[in-house]
Amino acid sequence: MTGIFSRDKRSSLIAIGVILIGLLLFSLLTTGNLNLIGTEGFGAYASTINAGDFSITLLSGLLRGMLLFLVASGLSIVFGLMDVLNFAQGGYFMIGAYIAYEVHHTPAIIAAVPDGNLRFLLGVLLAIAVGGALGAVLERGLLRPLYARPLFQLVITFGVSILLLEAVKLIWGVSPRSWSTVFGLNEGSFQLFGQQFSVYRLFVIAVGFALIIAVALLLQRTRIGIVIRAGVQDSQMVEALGINVRAVFTAVFTLGCALATLGGAVAAPFLGASLGLSTEFLLGAVAAVVLGGLGSYEGTAIASLLVGITQAVIAKFGVQYLNQPVWESLSPMILLALVLLLRPSGLFGKE
Amino acid sequence: MPEPVLEVRNIHTYIGQFHILEGVSLSVPKGSITVLLGRNGAGKTTTLKSIMGITPPRVGEVIFDGQKLAGKASFNIAKLGIGYVPEHRAIFRDLTVAENLQIAERRKGDLAARQDFIFELFPDLKKLYKLAGGNLSGGQQQMLAIARALVPENRLLLIDEPSEGLAPVIIEALMNAIRRLSESATVLLVEQNFRMASRLADRYVIIDDGASVQSGMMADLVNDQATIQRYLGAA
Numbered sequence: 014m015t016g017i018f019s020r021d022k023r024s025s026l027i028a029i030g031v032i033l034i035g036l037l038l039f040s041l042l043t044t045g046n047l048n049l050i051g052t053e054g055f056g057a058y059a060s061t062i063n064a065g066d067f068s069i070t071l072l073s074g075l076l077r078g079m080l081l082f083l084v085a086s087g088l089s090i091v092f093g094l095m096d097v098l099n100f101a102q103g104g105y106f107m108i109g110a111y112i113a114y115e116v117h118h119t120p121a122i123i124a125a126v127p128d129g130n131l132r133f134l135l136g137v138l139l140a141i142a143v144g145g146a147l148g149a150v151l152e153r154g155l156l157r158p159l160y161a162r163p164l165f166q167l168v169i170t171f172g173v174s175i176l177l178l179e180a181v182k183l184i185w186g187v188s189p190r191s192w193s194t195v196f197g198l199n200e201g202s203f204q205l206f207g208q209q210f211s212v213y214r215l216f217v218i219a220v221g222f223a224l225i226i227a228v229a230l231l232l233q234r235t236r237i238g239i240v241i242r243a244g245v246q247d248s249q250m251v252e253a254l255g256i257n258v259r260a261v262f263t264a265v266f267t268l269g270c271a272l273a274t275l276g277g278a279v280a281a282p283f284l285g286a287s288l289g290l291s292t293e294f295l296l297g298a299v300a301a302v303v304l305g306g307l308g309s310y311e312g313t314a315i316a317s318l319l320v321g322i323t324q325a326v327i328a329k330f331g332v333q334y335l336n337q338p339v340w341e342s343l344s345p346m347i348l349l350a351l352v353l354l355l356r357p358s359g360l361f362g363k364e
Numbered sequence: 365m366p367e368p369v370l371e372v373r374n375i376h377t378y379i380g381q382f383h384i385l386e387g388v389s390l391s392v393p394k395g396s397i398t399v400l401l402g403r404n405g406a407g408k409t410t411t412l413k414s415i416m417g418i419t420p421p422r423v424g425e426v427i428f429d430g431q432k433l434a435g436k437a438s439f440n441i442a443k444l445g446i447g448y449v450p451e452h453r454a455i456f457r458d459l460t461v462a463e464n465l466q467i468a469e470r471r472k473g474d475l476a477a478r479q480d481f482i483f484e485l486f487p488d489l490k491k492l493y494k495l496a497g498g499n500l501s502g503g504q505q506q507m508l509a510i511a512r513a514l515v516p517e518n519r520l521l522l523i524d525e526p527s528e529g530l531a532p533v534i535i536e537a538l539m540n541a542i543r544r545l546s547e548s549a550t551v552l553l554v555e556q557n558f559r560m561a562s563r564l565a566d567r568y569v570i571i572d573d574g575a576s577v578q579s580g581m582m583a584d585l586v587n588d589q590a591t592i593q594r595y596l597g598a599a
Binding site: 236239240242243245246247249250251252253254255256257258 | 416418437438439440442443448450454456457458459463464466467468470512516
């Protein structure tokens with residue numbers, strides 16, 4: 014142990030720094046009116062850099078990263094503690110979006126709660142409650158009998174994700190809903206180097222940061238946090254100390270699902286509600302969990318942001334120069350592969 | 365002989381398909397240090413795990429303080445007042461020494477109440493309080509594992525191979541600590557190191573091939589070279 018960070022942690026931070034600087038440089042050089050086959054030299058590149066495009070790309074990346082975090086944090090903590098990879102996490106995200114949409118657009122609720130901001134808050138709270146409740150049911154009812162059979166659990170969570178998808182089709186049909194009502198928070202936008210960015214998206218980024226810190230405090234400062242961190246290492250020993258680990262499993266699973274529905278709910282005003290949401294963030298979130306190092310919360314949080322920024326940078330580049338949107342969805346996996354080649358256990362993983 | 369704190373009556377334990385314990389019976393008198401002896405793989409560790417409910421026995425009875433433990437989850441068994449120090453220590457490597465102790469609290473204030481006693485037994489832990497458990501040496505980890513079992517007021521301590529992999533000088537310190545803590549709790553110990561076991565324990569139970577075969581006073585066993593040769597190999 015030397016300095017503030019152990020050697021292990023320092024190399025993690027260096028790796029993160031290298032990735033981030035690489036992404037930012039790439040983004041800086043590719044946003045704006047860049048002539049890729051030009052021979053004008055770096056000076057000419059720099060003169061064409063568009064600060065507006067660059068900062069909007071970064072903000073979009075952060076936004077995407079926060080939404081990924083809301084899916085990935087549950088995946089990561091649940092996997093660390095219970096060895097269950099919850100593939101239904103994406104389905105919970107989708108459910109959250111539909112609930113927030115429904116609360117905001119149902120005429121009866123509009124009549125009862127005319128204030129759009131308040132109605133939105135209601136929708137988010139309802140989404141959290143439903144997500145938590147569905148999570149608890151899934152853990153208690155379906156996963157608990159199968160703790161001795163990890164493969165079955167994987168299949169069950171996959172099955173539940175299909176179930177959620179079909180339930181949404183049954184209730185809302187297959188056509189996507191786009192958010193049509195306006196509410197205070199969702200209205201404003203601000204200028205950044207000549208580009209528009211909505212205040213609401215900035216708000217979501219802020220909420221994401223607040224949640225990253227809140228969950229970190231929960232894990233570091235509270236008794237249940239200590240129990241969770243200990244359980245990630247050896248849940249049998251935690252139980253032998255007189256702690257009901259299964260109750261902790263249920264609580265953590267509930268929290269993970271609630272975070273995912275919260276993610277869907279706050280994303281609904283700009284993403285709308287659609288069946289595609291159930292997979293839209295799942296792949297990126299799985300990539301973030303592995304990239305961060307399995308079972309590492311801080312790794313997951315940082316990796317989510319890295320994956321988000323990567324996707325935004327590649328999306329921007331892809332739209333402008335490749336005319337090929339597929340790179341955006343592939344980019345988390347490419348980043349993951351590159352990092353795992355150099356650090357097989359991920360950014361913060363242990364052997 | 366004082367009344368037993370713990371009684372194990374003819375337990376049979378399976379792990380998967382394997383019949384590991386095939387009839388273990390033992391009795392641990394209150395205030396004693398009782399040691400489980402036997403060769404590697406005889407079933408000593410499984411006996412402790414069966415008592416804790418980690419590998420619950422399919423047949424037979426475990427009675428702690430007059431209460432039958434059958435069907436109880438491991439955490440409920442611990443709550444009755446049993447502290448478990450498993451083999452290889454199983455301390456939480458990413459938690460600090462302080463957190464490793466805090467987590468063992470069953471009631472708020474347990475640690476505050478026992479801190480002085482724990483630091484008196486293991487003064488090193490005080491210096492290491494903020495360090496991650498994974499950064500401790502083997503001996504320090506063993507002390508932490510025992511200290512963790514002392515945080516709540518456990519009446520029975522199950523300690524699995526405390527001397528494993530430790531230097532003689534550290535074993536000596538551990539023995540003193542176990543002797544001290546046996547003044548307030550009953551101890552059931554698994555120990556391969558016969559020299560340590562014979563100096564520490566009042567009573568012994570020999571387990572061979574998954575069954576308890578002999579028990580009695582340690583003082584008698586020390587002079588019984590035939591039994592030692594037969595069940596434990598060289599003494």
